[in-house]
Amino acid sequence: MENIEELLRRPANYNNIDGVAELAMGFMGVAFFVLIWMQWHSSPLSLWHSIWTLFAYVGLTCVIIHFGTKAIKERITYPRTGFVSYRRSKAAWATIIAAPAAALTPLAIVALRKTPMDMSIPIFLAGSLFITSAYTLRIAREVQWKWIVAGVMAGAAILVALLPRPALESVGGSFGLLHTPFVRLAGACLIYLLIWSVIILTSGGVGLWIYVHHTPLPKTEVE
Amino acid sequence: MNSQIQTIAELDRVIHEPGRLMIVALLSAVNQADFLYLQHETGMNKGTLSSHITRLEQAAYVEVEKTYRGKVPQTLLRLTKTGRKTFEQYRRDIKTAL
Numbered sequence: 386m387e388n389i390e391e392l393l394r395r396p397a398n399y400n401n402i403d404g405v406a407e408l409a410m411g412f413m414g415v416a417f418f419v420l421i422w423m424q425w426h427s428s429p430l431s432l433w434h435s436i437w438t439l440f441a442y443v444g445l446t447c448v449i450i451h452f453g454t455k456a457i458k459e460r461i462t463y464p465r466t467g468f469v470s471y472r473r474s475k476a477a478w479a480t481i482i483a484a485p486a487a488a489l490t491p492l493a494i495v496a497l498r499k500t501p502m503d504m505s506i507p508i509f510l511a512g513s514l515f516i517t518s519a520y521t522l523r524i525a526r527e528v529q530w531k532w533i534v535a536g537v538m539a540g541a542a543i544l545v546a547l548l549p550r551p552a553l554e555s556v557g558g559s560f561g562l563l564h565t566p567f568v569r570l571a572g573a574c575l576i577y578l579l580i581w582s583v584i585i586l587t588s589g590g591v592g593l594w595i596y597v598h599h600t601p602l603p604k605t606e607v608e
Numbered sequence: 609m610n611s612q613i614q615t616i617a618e619l620d621r622v623i624h625e626p627g628r629l630m631i632v633a634l635l636s637a638v639n640q641a642d643f644l645y646l647q648h649e650t651g652m653n654k655g656t657l658s659s660h661i662t663r664l665e666q667a668a669y670v671e672v673e674k675t676y677r678g679k680v681p682q683t684l685l686r687l688t689k690t691g692r693k694t695f696e697q698y699r700r701d702i703k704t705a706l
Contacts, residue, residue: 389699392633395649397642463677467645468684469638603644 391396396469398527403462404592407585409450409522414582416446421575425559457593465600473483505569506546513542513577534588541580545573614680615705622667623698625650627660632669632695640673640686661685669694 420442423433432438510557515575517538525531550569623632630650635641649655664670669691673684687695 388701389629389633392630393637396634396637399645445620459677463642463644464680466648468642468677468682469645470640472637472639 392528396471399466400471401456401524401592402466403457403596404594405454405457405462407589407592408457409454409589411582411584411586411589412453413446414448414578416442417588418575418579418582421578461593461597464602465596505573509570509573509577510542510546512546512574513581516541516581517542524555528592531588531592534584537584538581541584542577545577545580548573548576561595612705615701619701619705620694623664623668623695625660627656628664631657631660631664631685632691635670635685636685636692636695638647638686640684643683643685646685664691666693 420433420439427433517535520538521532521535525535552567553572553576555572556575557568557570623629627650630645634646634649634693642651643654643657643661646652647654650657652660661672665672668688671686671688673686675682675684
């Protein structure tokens with residue numbers, strides 16, 4: 386019976402057999418970091434602060450991810466290990482609902498508190514470790530070496546949490562949040578976004594390299 | 609007869625064969641997949657896989673579509689509604705039996 390359940394999970398795991406799902410997530414993370422960085426380092430009147438630039442930038446990022454993923458799948462993955470199209474998953478809807486709820490709940494608790502209390506680091510740690518556990522559950526569970534990636538992610542989150550207060554506040558302060566309870570949280574999140582994106586991008590790149598070098602093209606015969 | 613034993617006796621024999629069970633389980637988790645994917649996941653050779661697919665097609669559990677990806681022939685497979693229902697029933701029966 387366990388074997389049947391394992392078989393049912395295999396197509397979902399196949400989605401990242403080539404590391405492309407991680408590459409897409411990493412690219413998205415780096416793209417958002419660049420956007421935030423450009424907004425931070427440009428004058429308020431510059432193009433980077435326009436809502437239209439934001440739409441165009443996010444749109445372009447999504448287009449690159451969509452067609453980039455498609456190109457890798459069609460040229461590398463499908464000829465080697467086959468094509469799969471997925472069904473709409475109920476779990477995906479649960480994630481869509483649960484993820485913002487998980488992110489907003491601690492923020493709401495802090496916002497509702499009358500007394501100022503610095504909950505930034507516990508909130509940051511809860512969020513970043515939640516992301517790491519989601520990665521472990523969805524991706525690292527099936528591929529042994531990706532447990533190292535999950536460990537690096539968790540380690541990076543703890544290191545960011547341990548950064549000196551002024552360092553986090555100087556990063557968070559650049560978003561006009563200097564005198565709010567969220568200044569440290571914003572700083573920690575921005576630093577972690579960059580580190581997490583680089584980690585996952587590297588993991589995806591290594592995954593793709595391993596896939597290409599260990600999965601030869603099959604000989605074409607009539608099926 | 610004991611109801612558990614009766615459940616075992618009533619298991620769908622087309623799906624119960626291990627090779628076909630693998631195919632149906634994999635297809636039940638996707639919308640459609642091609643022959644190469646099933647070959648990769650099940651580790652069967654082309655002849656064995658083809659014969660199992662033919663048997664599933666005869667039972668109307670699987671739909672087969674021959675197409676092309678560029679210039680390369682591609683065989684797409686998907687579970688029919690009957691196939692999906694039968695597999696779900698099979699899972700329930702096997703849980704009961706065990």
